[in-house]
Amino acid sequence: MVRTPLRLAFAVSLFALSAFAPLAPPAQAQDVDILRRSVDELAAAINDEVVAWRRDIHANPELGMQEFRTAGLVAEHLESLGIEVETGVGGTGVVGVLRGGRPGPVVALRADMDGLPVTEMADVPFASRVTTQWQGREVGVMHACGHDNHVAILMGVAxxxxxxxxxxxxxxxxxxxxxxxxxxxxxxMIADGALEDPRPDAVFGLHVFPMPVGTVAYRTGGMLASSDALRIVVRGIQTHGAMPWAGVDPIVTASQIVVGLQSIVSRQVDLTDSPAIVTIGQIEGGNRGNIIPDTVLMIGTIRTLNPDTRTLVHERVRRLVENVAEANGAEAEVTINLGYPVTVNDPALTTRMVPSLQRVAGEGVVVMPPATGAEDFSYFAEEVPGMFIGLGVGADDPSLVHPNHSPFFYADERALPIGVRALASLTVDFLSSNPISDDR
Ligand SMILES: [Zn+2]
Ligand SMILES: [Zn+2]
Structure with a gap:
């Protein structure tokens, strides 16, 4: 942490002054206070608009890579604020750059814009009536994960x-x-240069969850899981069910593999350090009781909350499957299709920024247990230090509280100004407390 000579000189002159004048907080601290007060006042002033944007976006959800209307709203809003805008980034993504009047670091803020193929059942006047073709069927489209809130909040922060x-x-x-x-x-978006020119020094994002309104949740380290698809094909030799010795039984081999896979998490992963999950959710093999088939297909998912655990579990799954198959005289092929990586909150950044959240939400700031869902915010946080937080949108009435992705998912709009203040406060606090690096 190197201060620029100018700031150092300023600090020294303040120190000299303080010998003669009553002690006053350093000028920089006063500046931060002014910025924080501005955030609170401006967030309150913009709230009606944030609510209106959120309802409009909620009533007009779009599936992934089809967010044309939403991206248009976002781009138009950012342009109206005099922010430099680039559209069509990584598909329908929008990047805005706001250059402050004083030198300093770069903060990135992220919101996701897509809805889900879910038919809305929530009883709100702005409920979605949008439908689309999904896997050959007509289904509703809904912001069942609450991304409408994320977009409206980030428009408000802008x-x-x-x-x-x-x-x-x-x-x-x-x-x-x-x-x-x-x-x-x-x-x-990253492949399209979203994190270049200028390159952020930190990235922040939030997600709404059905926790009570007023809750702001964070976690140091792994917060959301990696999600990888597992596919195993076991090949034996077909034979009559009454003469198993004449072939190699892939059903018995697959059964041993399913049981053996469970010992990876229970016996080989340090569960005091980080949890993990290996699930087989689908098995296909054979079509008659007295015929031993030649192959069995198994499909599953692997979730981990630590990048090292992820690598270890992948290695152990391959080792176990291949060796159990070999012990049975069968062959097995393991395919692991990588999904989203672990969403890791940078420990130093998180520790440093928690007081900003506490200023916004007070005792509503809680440590979140690790969640086994996955988020592609993780890709941004792999590139630059990241911090992802949870925002409680659960209503007081328990009959309105439903998990993300439910057709009844309901977001209490009292959370919106908390979200705006949280992201804006993280931004001004990070910008104000950072030394300016030499290459800027
Ligand atoms: Zn979701
Ligand atoms: Zn989501």
């Missing part, structure tokens, strides 16, 4: 920070990404 542009010490990059629910929009 308004807040653009209003403070002259006093903002650094640059803010807005990342509105497509297709978080699949096939993924973060990786294509």
């Amino acid at each position: 308004s807040v920070l653009a209003s403070m542009r002259e006093t903002l010490p650094g640059t803010v990059k807005f990342l509105f990404q497509p297709a978080e629910e699949g096939p993924g929009g973060a990786a294509p």
